[in-house]
Amino acid sequence: MTWSPYYRGDGVPRDVTLHRPPPWREFPRRPLATVFQPPPGLTDAVNAALSLRRPLLITGAPGSGKSTVVDSVAAELKLGPALRWHITSRSTLLESLYRYDVLGRIHARQLGQPAHTDDIAPFIQLGPLGTALLPADRPRALLIDEIDKSDLDLPSDLLDALERGEFEIPELARHEHPVVAVREWGGSATHPIERGMVRCTEFPVIVMTSNGERDFPAPFLRRCIRYTMPxxxxxxxxxxxxxxxxxxxxxxxxxxxxxxxxxxxxxxxxxxxxxxxxxxxxxxxxxxxxxxxxxxxxxxxxxxxxxxx
Structure with missing residues (x-):
């Protein structure tokens, strides 16, 4: 890079050519997995989580590389692009499993589209966790980012889904067709769901990150492999x-x-x-x-x- 005063604050319009940005600010974004440098002990924690089929909870300061771990694992094990669920104080377990667009269905009905009004399937989409729990020959990788920013109940709510590896979509359990194709998270691909039940066959590779801003209940922690970024x-x-x-x-x-x-x-x-x-x-x-x-x-x-x- 060559330092250049593009903007001078003199109010004079001028033609400028911006030099190339840093590699991590080039778009489309390049995968960071190829340049990730795992700190000591992280590979052992990842392998323990893989062997035990447990989520990996990584605690560390912002910018320490926690969220890049899932991309590194997914790339090295050829698991495909990692799914991502960014947590806020309003995040719920239900939204991570599936989302039912009630307003979209009402809007379609108002526009006089009878082909869609009697079938709710086009208005249901799996969330990131729901997509990760789909049956597959190989596990999906999922990042649950900044889980310490969640509502106090969310970590406990996650326990049942992570322990059982399955969940029900009640709207599809009552559907007239036993098998319904539902859109996956992050794209247009669909997956057939039978009787409204989603059951994983390979437990997903789940990496959860925390900035250490709160404590978690013991039942949640004992179901995780924990690692602190040094x-x-x-x-x-x-x-x-x-x-x-x-x-x-x-x-x-x-x-x-x-x-x-x-x-x-x-x-x-x-x-x-x-x-x-x-x-x-x-x-x-x-x-x-x-x-x-x-x-x-x-x-x-x-x-x-x-x-x-």
């Missing part, structure tokens, strides 16, 4: 920079000092994310990086602690 080491940060930017951090110099300062701030308890370091390295390691006071200003801006506004 503080990175200097060698690990060097490997991350090399993997993402194809750039070797020298043993000394401004770039090495930047990495060491970042690591020391983490050890001092500051709330920083590795992607902040990658942003700073990308900005400051080009052919014509910013100099002197401008460089110091950019470092302070890009590596600002996350707990501050």
């Amino acid at each position: 503080l990175p080491t200097r060698d690990m940060l060097h490997r991350v920079v090399r993997a993402h930017l194809d750039l070797a951090v020298p043993g000394s110099g401004p770039l090495a000092d930047l990495v060491d300062d970042f690591l020391q701030r983490l050890r001092d308890g500051e709330n920083l994310a590795i992607d902040q370091l990658l942003n700073a390295v990308f900005m400051l390691s080009g052919d014509q990086p910013p100099q002197d006071g401008q460089r110091e200003h950019l470092v302070a801006m890009l590596l600002r602690e996350l707990s501050r506004a």
Whole structure:
């Protein structure tokens, strides 16, 4: 990258050509699984979860790579694209299993489409967890992201579905046809569902992430394999920079000092994310990086602690 003042704030219109963005901001997004660097102990935790058919609960700071784990596992084991369920305080178990578009059916009826009004199947779609629980020869990979942001009851509500590996869609259990094709999550593909029951034949590879903002009930925790992302080491940060930017951090110099300062701030308890370091390295390691006071200003801006506004 070459540092360039695209915007000058002088109000003068000008033609500019933006240089290439950092690799993680190129669109369409490239898979991050190929550059993911698992910290010590993570591969053992993943393999334990795979062997025991248990969800893997990963706790760590934002930006520590937790949500990339599922992509790495899915890519390496050839499980296909990972399904994703991003949790908010309003998330419910039902929405993760299936969704019934009642308003869409009413709208179709108002438009005079009789072919759709008597059949609710076109208005039902499986959610990410419901799709992951479909019977298949190979398991699907599912990310349940930031589960610590959920309602207090959601982790307990998940237990039954994860223990039994099945659920019922009552609207289809009463359907006139015993087998109904229902759309899967994230696409137009459909899957036949018999008598409204979805039963998995291969338990999905489930990775749940938590920023550590709350505790979980013991019955939920004992059904998970738990892993906490450790503080990175200097060698690990060097490997991350090399993997993402194809750039070797020298043993000394401004770039090495930047990495060491970042690591020391983490050890001092500051709330920083590795992607902040990658942003700073990308900005400051080009052919014509910013100099002197401008460089110091950019470092302070890009590596600002996350707990501050």
